[in-house]
Amino acid sequence: MTAHWDYLHLAFAQHALIAASLVAVISGVIGPFVITRGMSFAVHGAAELALTGAAAGLLIANDAVSGALVGSVVVAGAFGVLAVRERERDSAIGVVLGLGLGLGFFLLHFYNGFETEALNILVGQITSVGTAQIEILVGVALAVLAAMTVLYRPLAFASVDPDLAEARGVRTRLVGLLFLLMLCVTVTEAAQVVGTVLVLSLVITPAAAAQRLSADPGVVLGLSTVFALIAAVGGLLVNIVYVPDVRASSFITFIAFGIYALARIAAAARQSLGGNRELPIDSDDSDGTAAINAA
């Protein structure tokens, strides 16, 4: 196999690396909250609906990227309006997802250009990112990071114990809606890099791996971001340098899963070495029994 390190001097490769890094950082940051709030299906739904936004963008302004971005805000609004109660959330997302995908293919029917431009979003088109798209990505990434910085504490509170957060004055509904918006925007941008079908590898997998290794919320957030970066940039390098004819998306998912597998092994090893507090319930019961016996 020939290594093409010289490709990294080319503009397409540098654009792709910047785009992958930006998307990885925001995906890694929202990931732990997605898991804590049980919103994996919202990630999947928002990712697939990026197709609809892209199709609408192509039809209206011949611009799939802006279309997907505007579409993500509409999707967040639809999820937020229809899924007020937690129990109806998944079904509401399913309803919006079904309609949205149907609408996406319907719109593509009227588009006279190349359908593949919209369909590219299903599998990712990282190596064809242009300067304009980089500019949008930088803006989106900065906005998402700023919003997550402001939301961080009340979002954590509302995710861990919504009843108490509400009583303590957190506007849990507003915080939840703002996070949903950040999720939809992030996922839509990630869809354009790794592809709709593989977004979960950047949002869920790195955060899930991080949770295996630490219970410290700050450490989990940091590890999740680093893991997403390693997967996105690593997968892209493999593609550009070694295997140009296979999409980067596949390598990104392989690396993400590899990190997850290693994290699980490391966590299991630590437990069997007894470094982790694994059986607190047993010690608790013995306390209780002792107290009863003493009484």
Next chain:
Amino acid sequence: MRVADVRPVVHLHDAALRFGERTVWSGLDFDVAPGEFIAVLGPNGSGKTSLLKVLLGLQRLTSGVVEVLGSAPSRGNKMVGYVPQQKGFDRDLPLRGRDLVALGLDGHRWGIPLPSRARRGRVDAALADVGAQRYAKAAVGRLSGGEQQRLRMAQALLGDPGLLLCDEPLLSLDLHHQRVITELVDRRRREHGTAVLFVTHEVNPVLPLVDRVLYLAAGRWASGAPEEVLTSERLSALYGTTVEVVRVGGRFIVAGAPDAVHAEPGGSHHHPDDSASAILR
């Protein structure tokens, strides 16, 4: 003694709560003094949690007056500590014991918490108050129910509140931890003058320590010392049907109450012996 201490911490006058046609309770006149330990009792659906929500400013009275620490209840009042009914934490939740406690300090503020010695010191002190330092760095989802409940107490007490509201804090705890939690609350109210409203089904661990009980049932209410309220006459009048209260070895057992007390959510904590009748433990 400060001036505020002589005023009631909770003041309810002719308070009523109705949901549509249904009257949850009405004509409720009840004051709580600083340092008082009140057990709030009653069957499922009698409005015990709703009473706490009124005091937290999350639920409006249908009519009547309510004051908390001298003013109308307001959401986010730092002087009110709250331990909501326990829901277990997910095993993999990325949250340590001390993070849970810290949410009680500033979890409602926007932004990322900046590490500071003062902040760490207050969390450490709150952890030490409830004896939870040992597992402060463990994942909360992997702690036992008793350990989690201690952390929730530390979280609620961190702001040194004038009023502490606890919703079924003894649910699914073993006898040892029921005693630990009630003694913790009792010590707090004696040392800091914190008034306590303690919603519970597990009355017997609490009764030796409480000053008064507030019993809600069938849209009516009764209050007074435990031995005054927990009698066959008072409870029969309250429920509007014959209810027997038996005292066995210092424990109160209530039999025959409609809407069986043991039919509460999270009923898995019942002692097998309780299955025969409605028993208030």
